Amino acid sequence: MKALLSKTPGGPEALVLEDVDSPTPGDGDVVVDVKAIGVNYPDVLIIQDKYQFKPERPFSPGGEISGTVSAVGKGVTNVKVGDRVMGSTGWGGMAEQIAVDAGRVRKFPESMSYEEAAALLMTYGTSYYALKDRGNCKPGETLLVLGAAGGVGLAAVELGKAMGMTVIAAASSQDKVDLCLEKGADKGLVYDRGPLDRDQQKEFSNKIKELGGGGVDVIYDGVGGDYAEPALRAMNWDGRFLVIGFPAGIPKMPLNLTLLKSCNIVGVFWGAAVARDPKANEQNVKELFEMYESGKIKPHVSNTYPLDKAADAITELMERRAKGKVVVTV
Structure with a gap:
């Protein structure tokens, strides 16, 4: 072979x-x-x-x-x-x-193609574990997704909507943001390609606050780099910052912001979570299949x-x- x-x-x-x-x-x-x-x-x-x-x-x-x-x-x-x-x-x-x-x-369900099946488990598994188990997301909260047009990001957009959240999709080009809007995002934000200077970071943070009506409750960060801190600065009180990945680099976060906003920075390691609690993962996969068959998500x-x-x-x-x-x- x-x-x-x-x-x-x-x-x-x-x-x-x-x-x-x-x-x-x-x-x-x-x-x-x-x-x-x-x-x-x-x-x-x-x-x-x-x-x-x-x-x-x-x-x-x-x-x-x-x-x-x-x-x-x-x-x-x-x-x-x-x-x-x-x-x-x-x-x-x-x-x-x-x-x-x-x-x-x-x-997997008979209605699902091989291509969709190969595109579902890691991205939607990661994003559902992040939003449901690590972010404790609730209907009515505002979710910001960084890197929203990528695999895990687009899954987070769909799942956030399915969970009753208001979703802001942030990506590096208008065509990527447009895709997120087609997949259910409520609002979109195009950010500059990094590295970002301090003025660009401040502008990015202000745009997030404006779209979020003052701030956001949950941040899904699949980008890292210079985007993480300005996003954290746009966090609401008691918010949750979900750490997913670092294609733009591993950020250094000023921890005084977590004190001032009484917010949490939460790591998301889906693969290890599956090994530690397979029963919880099986329940999540069952719910993902139900959402697929009801048309709420589609890779x-x-x-x-x-x-x-x-x-x-x-x-x-x-x-x-x-x-x-x-x-x-x-």
């Missing part, structure tokens, strides 16, 4: 497509014939050895897959050969087949690439050109 391999640390240009041995299932494992792979920001980091996990090389990037079960190992009861499944694999997904612990895959797949062009898919994400989700198809 063919697999996209990381043999040395580097960018997408260092990845190579090669023939490798087909996997066989061990006890408790399943082999999935991969149909689609969701591309996520951890793919950008893991191939450069900048992610919190560093798998032994050679390995394939791709932590989110959908496909059909082609073989099952001893003791597997949750799925059978022929089932359509989606899975969160960490890495290894950018290949024609993958062997994975059966506990990491699940069946936006903006671009697809074949497996031999998967490095280009990762590049699109790395260069922050993606809107919604980029998917590799097999």
Whole structure:
């Protein structure tokens, strides 16, 4: 079978497509014939050895897959050969087949395509855990989403609306903001591409306050960098600042602002939360499937690439050109 391999640390240009041995299932494992792979920001980091996990090389990037079960190992009861499944694999997904612990895959609704299934779990799982479990979001509150046109950002826009919030979508171009408005955002804000000087940061903060009617209750920060502090300065009393990711860099926050606003800065690490409390995650996924089937959420797949062009898919994400989700198809 063919697999996209990381043999040395580097960018997408260092990845190579090669023939490798087909996997066989061990006890408790399943082999999935991969149909689609969701591309996520951890793919950008893991191939450069900048992610919190560093798998032994050679390995394939791709932590989110959908496909059909082609073989099952001893003791597997949750799925059978022929089932359509989606899975969160960490890495290894950018290949024609993958062997994975059966506990990491699940069946998905018949109404959902393979591409949508590969685009749902990590982005909507992260964003729902952030808003529901870490942000304790309530109907009527105002939510600001930074990086709102990206995979997790657009999921947060949809979920915020589904949860009854007023959503302000902030992104780096008008076409990205327009997409967010189409997906249900109430208001949009185009911010300058960083780095931002102090005057630009102050202007950004003032725009947030203006759109939020004085401030916002919850900030979903999937950008970091120079955008984090001015957003925090626009926080309402008892607000929650959700830390999602740092494509613009890891910010340094003045903690006196948390005292003055009596607000919280809250870390969001969905993958670790799934491992620590799988029952809570199962309930969240159940609710996400219900929202999908009722039409409240729908993954936006903006671009697809074949497996031999998967490095280009990762590049699109790395260069922050993606809107919604980029998917590799097999």
